[in-house]
Every structure is written in structure tokens, then in C-alpha cells.
Amino acid sequence: MSDESAAERRLRVLEAVTDSTLMEFDLDKLLEVLLWRVRELFDVDTVTVLFVDSSGERLVARASAGLGEEVFQGVRVPIGSGFAGRVARLRAPVRIERVDPSTVVNPILWERGLRGLLGVPMVAQGEMVGVMHIGSTTPRTFTDDDIELLRLVADRLAMAAYLYRSRSEQAAAAVLVDSLLPTRLPTTPGWELAARYVPGAEIGVGGDWYDVFPLPGDRIGVVMGDVVGNGLPAAIVMGRLRSALRAYALEFDDPAVVLGKLDRKASHFERTTMATVAYAIVDTAAARMHLSLAGHLPPVIVVPGEEARFVEAPVGLPVGYGLAVTGRPVVTVDIPPGALVTFYTDGLVERRDADIDERLEQLRATVRPGAPEAVCARVMAELVGSEAATDDIALVAVHHLG
Incomplete structure (x- = not known):
């Protein structure tokens, strides 16, 4: 990719994550819009976000652009296990160029013919919120520039998810305590x-x-x-x-x-x-x-x-x-x-x-x-x-x- 096209993609990613209209969306709508934008900007076949569940021990697929089965089937990945679990445990980007049972625990990923994956952690206020990963059905080596740009998006979504969860949990806790x-x-x-x-x-x-x-x-x-x-x-x-x-x-x-x-x-x-x-x-x-x-x-x-x-x-x-x-x-x-x-x-x-x-x-x-x-x-x-x-x-x- 030329320097000019790389700079152009960086600008488009920055515009996507700083779009003021996104402030009007709830979390589900924000995930839907940003994930489809990421799929286009990174020229990939799938984009998925998994959130850490309440136990802090598993990742649960929450939203996807291209692999809706992960969400519909309630995919859960133990932290530390497989591809997404390793991203969460390390709190660091992970990229793989072979997608099979030896590298991922979710069979949907290799059954759909994915050949390369890049995952980055979603961290907000020092708290592990989840994992965001993109995948391609054609052989592809994700670059350091891909990692940096995907982390920009992941950071934006992590903070939105953190704030949403904090507000919703406090509201739920208040209702629960009031009822008891x-x-x-x-x-x-x-x-x-x-x-x-x-x-x-x-x-x-x-x-x-x-x-x-x-x-x-x-x-x-x-x-x-x-x-x-x-x-x-x-x-x-x-x-x-x-x-x-x-x-x-x-x-x-x-x-x-x-x-x-x-x-x-x-x-x-x-x-x-x-x-x-x-x-x-x-x-x-x-x-x-x-x-x-x-x-x-x-x-x-x-x-x-x-x-x-x-x-x-x-x-x-x-x-x-x-x-x-x-x-x-x-x-x-x-x-x-x-x-x-x-x-x-x-x-x-x-x-x-x-x-x-x-x-x-x-x-x-x-x-x-x-x-x-x-x-x-x-x-x-x-x-x-x-x-x-x-x-x-x-x-x-x-x-x-x-």
C-alpha cells in the first residue's frame, strides 16, 4: 500500500471513530454502524466484537458484520483459550495466518473458510472489556498499520461499551436493591x-x-x-x-x-x-x-x-x-x-x-x-x-x- 493510500485510510478510520453522529446511537446501533464501516475500511470479510461476561472468565460474541452466526449461536470463548481468548489474556494484538482447530476454538471461523485473523483487546479505564477481531477468506498478512488502526476503533468501542455497561448496571442494581x-x-x-x-x-x-x-x-x-x-x-x-x-x-x-x-x-x-x-x-x-x-x-x-x-x-x-x-x-x-x-x-x-x-x-x-x-x-x-x-x-x- 502506498504512503498516500495509507494516509488516506488512516484519515478515513479517524473520521469513522470521531463521527459526531455516532454519539446519538445506543450501543447496539453504534456496534452495527462501526463494524460495517470497519469491514469496508479494512477490506475484510468479517468483523466481530466479543465482550467479557459477568464472570470475567469468558468472552461472548456481541456483534458481527459478516459472521452473524457467532452472535446468533451465543459463541463463548474462555479467556486464555484459542485466538480471541489469547488476545484477552495477553491484552495485546494477535494475528494468525492459519485458521483451524489448533489456533481457534470457534469452529464457525474455519468452517467459513477464514484464512487470516487479526484481533486486538478492548480496554477502557484499565478494565478488559472485550476483543475485536477482523478476518479474511483470502490469504492475508495483517500489517502493523492494520493493528494500529484497528486499535483506534477498538478503543472507541471499548469506552462506549464501558460507559453503557456502567450506566445499565447501575440502573439494574438500583431496581434490584429497591425491589429487595x-x-x-x-x-x-x-x-x-x-x-x-x-x-x-x-x-x-x-x-x-x-x-x-x-x-x-x-x-x-x-x-x-x-x-x-x-x-x-x-x-x-x-x-x-x-x-x-x-x-x-x-x-x-x-x-x-x-x-x-x-x-x-x-x-x-x-x-x-x-x-x-x-x-x-x-x-x-x-x-x-x-x-x-x-x-x-x-x-x-x-x-x-x-x-x-x-x-x-x-x-x-x-x-x-x-x-x-x-x-x-x-x-x-x-x-x-x-x-x-x-x-x-x-x-x-x-x-x-x-x-x-x-x-x-x-x-x-x-x-x-x-x-x-x-x-x-x-x-x-x-x-x-x-x-x-x-x-x-x-x-x-x-x-x-x-
Whole structure:
């Protein structure tokens, strides 16, 4: 290719990826338009984009110009395996001039008679998004110039996919968390409850959750949990843990046993998951609470005529990775008439520019006897105020009227 024609193709590729009209398209339309432009600009027979799936272990064909079967048949390629998998593992361009079972894992590619392939990684914000590859049915050696130009297109699509996925995942996570939070809190004579949930301003919805549910025998279950991580993956795990804990709560009366069962479940089925959980069973007839903490901050209790204090309870290991093999501790705490117990997640007290011990003391000093709605409002005003929290926050107050 002459210098003049190479310069002309470079200009056309740059025009294609910087076309302002593409800003108006959603991701599917953007993929469709750009892939057909790439097929023409590079004079190839196929152009395919594969995205990394939610597990981070496989590539899934998302769009193609010339080999629609890859998308229609749901082609999946393990990262590190075959042609596209090697591109993803190396995070570097790969070109091959022989397409057969020894070089690719997808039979569609050699069955369609492809003779040469060039693949480049799609990386945005340091995150592996996917792989883009082009192929020719005639013998062809892809050049360094081909690699450079294809990477320009891949970078453009990678950022678009990254932003689209971030927005869509946050929207899905918000809907999921909203559907899992209690629509109304239990009503029990002599007891009042109130709650708050606020997603983090920077990370959006994460893995924090609270749950309050009635149990047989004049009892109320109160859960406060925080899954490590954020976004849709953390919200999905949170939903699973929430459902499992509810099921165990109906079978076992000891909160330590419930958390032990939850730990076993998480360690077996959610092997890369860790969460802190506080689970309390409030016996409204006996006016006492049985509490077990799995790596979670202790609740604050305030009794009329006394200063608020943190419940003296041993903090066991978090849920996940099978850490608590020797069992979990539980304490019993009286909740006399007029007393109030406040549960919370660490998003309420953690700030980058503040000492957590000082923030915990601020929380303790803020909790005073009173109606739980007023207590929640006062705590949020004092510890959140007019500055959005970076992490999500969950808060539950339980008041014994007597």
C-alpha cells in the first residue's frame, strides 16, 4: 500500500471513530454502524466484537458484520483459550495466518473458510472489556498499520461499551436493591421501627442492605449487611444472601446458627464473596434481643436515663470463604421500655478525610431516646448532612415503647 493510500485510510478510520453522529446511537446501533464501516475500511470479510461476561472468565460474541452466526449461536470463548481468548489474556494484538482447530476454538471461523485473523483487546479505564477481531477468506498478512488502526476503533468501542455497561448496571442494581428493601416494616404493639437507605454518590448502589421481618412467636428479625464490592455484582450477591438468610431465619432460632448456615452457603456457592452481617432476633414479649455479628459494626443502644453505648458483642469473622469454622458468638441484650437500638452499615460512619473512631463517637452521641423516625432523621442530618456519602448507607432504628 502506498504512503498516500495509507494516509488516506488512516484519515478515513479517524473520521469513522470521531463521527459526531455516532454519539446519538445506543450501543447496539453504534456496534452495527462501526463494524460495517470497519469491514469496508479494512477490506475484510468479517468483523466481530466479543465482550467479557459477568464472570470475567469468558468472552461472548456481541456483534458481527459478516459472521452473524457467532452472535446468533451465543459463541463463548474462555479467556486464555484459542485466538480471541489469547488476545484477552495477553491484552495485546494477535494475528494468525492459519485458521483451524489448533489456533481457534470457534469452529464457525474455519468452517467459513477464514484464512487470516487479526484481533486486538478492548480496554477502557484499565478494565478488559472485550476483543475485536477482523478476518479474511483470502490469504492475508495483517500489517502493523492494520493493528494500529484497528486499535483506534477498538478503543472507541471499548469506552462506549464501558460507559453503557456502567450506566445499565447501575440502573439494574438500583431496581434490584429497591425491589429487595422492605416495602413496609413490621408493626408490633409496643414497638416502633424506622429505616433509611441511601446509595453512594460515587459508586451508586452497592451491596449494603437492611431487612426487617416478623418471625413466629412474637419475634422480629433485623438484618444489616454489607457485601464487599459495588454495583450490580454486589447487588446480585446481596439479593442471594438476603433470601438465604430469610430462609434460615425460619428454621433456626439462634442468630449465630443462622449466620453459620449463611457462611456455609456463601463459601460454597459464592466463592469470591465476602460480607459483613449483623443479625438480631428481637423477642418483643420478653423485651430482649439476641444478636450475632459477622464482621459487622455493633449497634448502638440507648436506655432512658443512660448515655447511648455500643452493644458489647464479640465481632465474629465476616461471611464467606468458610472463615468461621469454629462457630459464631451470640449475645443477649435487654431492651427495656423506652430503649432504642440503632443498626447501621459502615457507609454511615466512614469518610476518607475523617477518623472512624471519631465518627463512631459522633454517632453514639447523636442517638437519643425517641421516636425512631425522628432518630433516623437526626442521625442522617448529623452524619450525612448536606454532603453526599461516597458509600451507600443503611440504617434501622428499633424503639420499645413499653
